[in-house]
Amino acid sequence: MALLPRLRTPMGQVILVGAVCFCCPGMFSALTGMGGGGQVDPHAANRALTALYAAFAIFGLLGGGFNNILGPRITVLVGSVFYALYVASFLRYNHSHDERLVVLAGGLLGFGAGLLWAGQGSILMSYPPERDKGLYISIFWSVFNMGGVVGGLIPFFLNFSRDRSSSHSVNDTTYIAFIVVMLCGSILSLKLVQPDQVAREDGTQVISALHTDVATECWEILKLFRDPRMLAFVPACIASNFFYTYQFNNVNGLLFDVRTRGLNNVVYWSAQMLGSVLAGRLLDKSSPSSRSRAHLGILLVAAASTLIWAAAFVNQTNYSRHRLPHGVPLDFTDGFQFLGPFVLYSCFGLLDAMFQTLCYWVMGEMSGEVQTLSRYGGFYKGLQSAGAAVAWQLDASEMALMPQLCLNWILMSLSFPLLWIMVRDFKDERHHRKEDEEHLFLLDSSSTNSED
Known part of the structure; x- marks a missing residue:
């Protein structure tokens, strides 16, 4: 009986949405990380991922x-069911080799x-207390990326006995196995609650959206494109998933055999957990000044x-x-030849988590209001996915690998000076944010009482 109240705390909800992401995006990441969705020929997966991220760019922005309007429980539940459908399309593709269903899925x-991800973003950025935002982000990232670890073990063990020279897709x-785990994630999302049912340990409540409607949301989303801070954020949004195509298809997918790709992903997503913890601790504890920590x-x-x-x-x-x-893909038994590319691929995971933890923390510092942070998260995921759609299409057109690498490097490098500009107006002391949150809570309470 005591479990339900604990689930309704900020930590409980963050862990719960992390568990949903463990089961759904985590398994998806593990499958995508193998290169080609587990297929030898990546063409079908590249086309499917181009369609995925093109749609994601639109609905991420609107998410x-x-x-x-709907609240996080319904939003996350509806979103989660499509992950199992996507993997089911590859199961059918193993036998029919018909790309149409894969692209539609x-x-x-x-x-x-x-x-x-819109529901996830609003929970992750608005529920935690100010002093522990980095901690909560790192906990979510660790739970989520454990899905990638488990998802990497699944193809490693289920394909372990195959000859290393085998050119088959995963079985x-x-x-x-991926489909079953993803369906479990959809069931877990039913335990999410509305923001006004969540109370922090310090007594403050999460501020929920007030009387929002479709017209208001459309207008507020459009206004983000006039905000100088969000415009400065654009390169970081685009860069934050752009590199997956190169890393998954053209490092892990090209250099390693099928069973070793699964093992590599175990370490890649484990490195993500380490990266998020390091970045989260730094952003919470290094200084009392938000600007200095940023x-x-x-x-x-x-x-x-x-x-x-x-x-x-x-x-x-x-x-x-x-x-x-x-001459042939590397296997984990190849010793020193395997070690260098393996370490590099693991470091990619470390960098991804550090970069995205930084991005979420910066957005979380920009407001204390659920509805505003929800729009920020949608802006981030929408532009992130637009960049990913371009990246997958470039790889589908067989763009040379060195230009792909350089484009990734340039995009990420451009992000840092612009992030520096974004945080220049951060207030120096944490208590300012707490005062802002208390003010919003009083406004919310006043509005509620006047309606009563």
């Missing part, structure tokens, strides 16, 4: 409005993902980005789409 998942059992976080992530992309540049000089360094 904050859906969340403000990708487009539908773009709609669903836009809703799910049906792998896809079925500056330190930007400098740290920028330095890590430069080092890791420089190492990737060196690695890329050794191979192309049609010329592998050793």
Whole structure:
């Protein structure tokens, strides 16, 4: 009986939405991370992911409005069911090799993902107390990315006995396992609650959306494109998923055999958990000044980005789409030859989590209001997905690998000075944010009482 009240705390809701993302986007990330959706030929997956992220760009942007109208439980529930449908299309593709269903399922998942991540973003950025935002983000990221770890183990063990020279796609059992886990995530989303049912330990309540409607949401979303801070945020939004295509298809997918790709993903998503904890702790504890913590976080992530992309540049000089360094894909039994690309791929996971933790923390510092943060999250996911759609299409057109790498490096590098500009107006002391939240709560209470 005591479980339900604990689930209605900010930590309970963050862990719960993390568990949903463990089951749905986490498994999706593990499958996508294998390159080609687990298929030898990535063409069908590239087309499906292009459709997915094109739809995601639209519904990710609108997702904050859906969340403000429907609430996080319905928004996340509806969004989650399309993940299992997407994987089921690959199960059918294993036998029919008909791309049409895969592409259609990708487009539908773009709609669903836009809703799910809008609900997730509003919970993650608005529920935590101010002093622990980085901690909550890192906890969510760790739970979510544990899905990638488990999802990497599934194809590793289910395909372990195959000959390393096998050119087969992953087997049906792998896809079925992903589908079952994703359906469990949809069931878990039923335990999410409305923001006004969540109370923090310090006695403050989460401020829920007030009397929002479709026209209001459309207008407020359009206004984001006139906000100088959000315009400065555009390169970071685009960069934050753009690199997945290169990393998944053209590092993990090209350089390693099927069973080793699964093992690599276990470490990739484990590194994400470490990266989110490091970045979250830094952003919470390094200084009492929000601006100082933001500056330190930007400098740290920028330095890590430069080092890791420089190492990737060196690695890329050794191979192309049609010329592998050793003639055949690497296996984890290949010793030193395997070690260098493996470490690089793991560092990609570390950088991804640090960068996205920084982005979520910056957005969370910009407002204390659920409805505003929901729109910020939709803006982030919408532009993120537009960039991903372009990236998957570039790879589908067989763009050379070195230009792909350089484009990723440039986009991420451009993000850091603009993030620096975004945070220049952050208030110096944490108590200002707490005063703002208390003021919003009083306004909300006053509005409610006047209606009564």
